[in-house]
Amino acid sequence: MTAPVFHQLRVIEVTPLTDDAVCVSFDVPEHLREAFSYAAGQHVTVKADLDGVDVRRSYSICSNANGGKLRIGIKRLPGGAFSQWATTELAAGTVLDVMPPVGEFTVSPRPVRYGAVAAGSGITPIISLVSTTLEAEPGCRWTVIFGNRGADSVMFLDELEGLKDRYPHRLQIVHVLSREQASVPLFSGRIDGPKLDELLDRVVGPDLPEEWFLCGPYEMVMSAREVLTARGIDPGLIHDELFFAGPLDPATLPPEPEDEAGTVSLHLTLDGRSTSTRMRPESSILDAALRVRRELPYSCKGGMCASCKARVLEGEVRMDKNWALVASELADGFVLTCQSHPLTESVTVDYDA
Ligand SMILES: Cc1cc2nc3c(=O)[nH]c(=O)nc-3n(C[C@H](O)[C@H](O)[C@H](O)COP(=O)(O)OP(=O)(O)OC[C@H]3O[C@@H](n4cnc5c(N)ncnc54)[C@H](O)[C@@H]3O)c2cc1C
Ligand code: FES
Structure with a gap:
């Protein structure tokens, strides 16, 4: 399995839902149908370049999963970078970067x-x-x-x-x-x-x-x-x-450690390629890893969307917050790397797991 990547999807319709909310429908071409099949309750991460800034946000899918077309609902937040743009300027024909659906807020239907x-x-x-x-x-x-x-x-x-x-x-x-x-x-x-x-x-x-x-x-x-x-x-x-669990940390990445004192080794695999770096334990694994692999998947940086999920193969980490992984994923060694800090001198994580 490989880590999720962004695919370009064309917006086919933007319909007002209220004065401050829209429903956005995407055209999913035949070759991406499988990647974009989804379970009810899952969400996608959408990326746009807004005035030169790479803005990524997660949005839940609102459509019926029994063959419905891919649709999301976006509500405007006062001063919200993405939602302001999406509810006022986003129009049919725009091509957006969208990551395939993920999430565990799902159900296997039962007669209850x-x-x-x-x-x-x-x-x-x-x-x-x-x-x-x-x-x-x-x-x-x-x-x-x-x-x-x-x-x-x-x-x-x-x-x-x-x-x-x-x-x-x-x-x-x-x-x-x-x-x-x-x-x-x-x-x-x-x-x-x-x-x-x-x-x-x-x-x-x-x-x-x-x-x-x-x-x-x-x-x-x-x-x-x-x-x-x-x-x-x-x-x-x-x-x-949860859609929001508090203000985001500044998006700036921590500087590269100037010397090795107090640092730990971080090894990561993404898309079958392994990379190593050194990091300070107070940084998150995601931020340290982004310094050397810019293409790593992430969105909320708040422990909510699970797009930064990876499996710990070696070493131990501490997770500050977790609003996204369920008990079985934790038992399988998965962590949210945006919330994880190394507890051992060396940590190896696999984003492809
Ligand atoms: C798994 C997941 C699913 C989501 N699904 C949806 C969805 O279906 N529809 C939807 O409209 N949004 C959804 N969100 C929220 C969405 O990802 C964005 O956070 C939201 O649209 C705000 O982004 P923004 O760029 O407009 O605001 P920002 O520029 O990020 O934030 C503007 C201000 O609002 C604060 N803020 C950010 N988000 C919230 C919030 N949700 N409530 C209160 N204050 C906030 C920020 O701290 C900041 O002060 C989801 C989030 C997650 C993690
Ligand atoms: S980036 Fe959203 S949980 Fe880590």
């Missing part, structure tokens, strides 16, 4: 009731999971609790309504608006722990969904996980996806 808690653009992977599983597994049902600022900022509203019309007895959608007063106060406010408890008691229960998918701001995801675990949901059946 699923639950989701999403906020804002967090609905993007959820709508893919919901539409794909409802079609593939006639015995499954979904309850989606979806928080937004106001009715005008709800992404994929028409698509969600269409799914509800198609599966009236198998899909329950509960909208909660933080900046609008609903006629029933239960449906106003932010989705925090007490609000979720109340919704579970009054709208979702008494038999709760057995498997859950959470996607939204850090505080919402953590409080939802706490509430669900306290109600006896198996923690292994609560999946979460």
